[in-house]
Amino acid sequence: MLEFPEVMTISSQLAAEAVGRKVTAVLPPSKEHKFCWFNGSPDHYEAQIRERRITEVRGFGLFVEIVFDNGMYLCFNDGVNVRLIPAEGTVPKSYQLLIRLEGGDVLAFTVAMYGGIILHGGDYDNEYYRKSQGAVSPLSEEFSAYYWKVLKESRPGLSIKAFLATEQRFPGIGNGVLQEILFHAGIHPKRKLGTLDEEEKGRLEKAAVGVLRQMAEAGGRDTEKNIYGQNGGYRTVMSKNGLSAGCPACGGKIVKETYMGGTVYYCPVCQPLSAEGTNKA
Numbered sequence: 001m002l003e004f005p006e007v008m009t010i011s012s013q014l015a016a017e018a019v020g021r022k023v024t025a026v027l028p029p030s031k032e033h034k035f036c037w038f039n040g041s042p043d044h045y046e047a048q049i050r051e052r053r054i055t056e057v058r059g060f061g062l063f064v065e066i067v068f069d070n071g072m073y074l075c076f077n078d079g080v081n082v083r084l085i086p087a088e089g090t091v092p093k094s095y096q097l098l099i100r101l102e103g104g105d106v107l108a109f110t111v112a113m114y115g116g117i118i119l120h121g122g123d124y125d126n127e128y129y130r131k132s133q134g135a136v137s138p139l140s141e142e143f144s145a146y147y148w149k150v151l152k153e154s155r156p157g158l159s160i161k162a163f164l165a166t167e168q169r170f171p172g173i174g175n176g177v178l179q180e181i182l183f184h185a186g187i188h189p190k191r192k193l194g195t196l197d198e199e200e201k202g203r204l205e206k207a208a209v210g211v212l213r214q215m216a217e218a219g220g221r222d223t224e225k226n227i228y229g230q231n232g233g234y235r236t237v238m239s240k241n242g243l244s245a246g247c248p249a250c251g252g253k254i255v256k257e258t259y260m261g262g263t264v265y266y267c268p269v270c271q272p273l274s275a276e277g278t279n280k281a
Contacts, residue, residue, distance in 0.1 A: 002062055002078040004138065004172030005215035005232065006224050010082065011059030013227045014066065017084055018054045018101060023068070026050055027098035035079075035114035036096045045097070045119050048072055054101075061132020061171030072121055075129065078174065079115030083108045084227045107227075128168060135171040138212045147205050156194025160187055161260055164208070173208070175262040176221065179238035181211045182266065188273040189264045195274050238265035 002010070026046035029036070038045075049068050056067040064082075065075040076082065085091055087104025097109040097117050109117050118124055136146040150169050164170055165178045173181075182189055185207035187200060196204070215221055220232025223239050236242055243254050247267040256265050 001174060001176060001224070002064065002076075002080065003174040003177045004062075004212050005177065005218075005220045005234065006226075007059040007062060007064055007172060008216040009220040009226055009232065011057050011064045013084075014064065014082070014107075015057040017105070017227070018066070018107070019057060020053065020055075021105075022051060022053050022102045023049050023099055024051075024102055025098075025100040027095075027100075029096045030098075031094045031096075033096055033111050036111040037114075037116040037118070039118045039120050039124065042097060042117070045074075048119060049074070049099075060137075061128075061135040061168075062174065063129060063132045072119060073124070074117070074119050075124065076109065076117045077115055077128065079111055079113050080117055081110045081112065081225070082227055083110075083229055128171070131168040132171040138170070138173070138209050139216070143209065144205065147208070148201075151193070151201060154193055156192060158193050159189065159260070160191045160193065160196075160204070161189040161264065163193055166260075170208075173212075175264075176223065176239070177212065177215065179265045180215075180221075180236055181208050182271060183238045184211055186270055188266055188268075188271040189259060190273055238267075 026049060028042040028045070049072055052068040052070050052072065054066055055069050058065050062078045063075050065073050067073055085106040085108055091098065091106055092108055092110065094110065095108045096111050099107040101107065136142050154163055160182065161178060164173050164181070165175050185204045187204060215234040218233035220226060221234045221236050222231045222241055223236055224232055226232065237248055238254065243256055243265065246252060247254055247270055250267065250269045252267055252269045254265055255268055256263060
């Protein structure tokens, strides 16, 4: 799933590979996917961007966006995978969109669970898109002031997971990167904001910035793939990949459970849950 590190990685890779190149063909889905959303019919995408050059690729929040020289934009979000297939490579049989570039390379877009591949003229009116566009990057100088402002405005009874990963308070921080951030901060995902002291709040901010920077610099997480089909270089601890190895800090067993509609991983020793944080979010 596309979260901040993957958005940064994929937008950078696409910029290096595709900017300046012309689109020679656009193919609609080879197989219908009921949870892949388009802006109108994907059959009409080719007429709007064929023979147009890619001028920019940018990443923000949970979106990657390709910009064309005629003022059109193609954005895709967290559930969409994109692969660069070399001219001599094999195109996947199942895809939700295919863009052929001059030189023969192909961008193949696929969706596993859900996702949007939206072609628009700058007028895409979607809440997640707008919030992502206006997101304060965790790697920017402005992030600290923004973090403390949002923290102050949030309800004390909100769980830490809900605070960081819901309502698009921090676009790009999702359930995946959340696990690593909380481990490095030593905070349980079910803790309530009101139970954190000032030191813990500062520790959470430091962990968020530090972990996301490391993930971005490493080319994303080892649980996700880049445009070349390679896993990211950041080795996750609190994920399916690290579950069997146990906690690297104390050697204890990592707990995996469902919470707030998603899976959480944590070490109950290094990330203790206080009595005040046991209430359901």
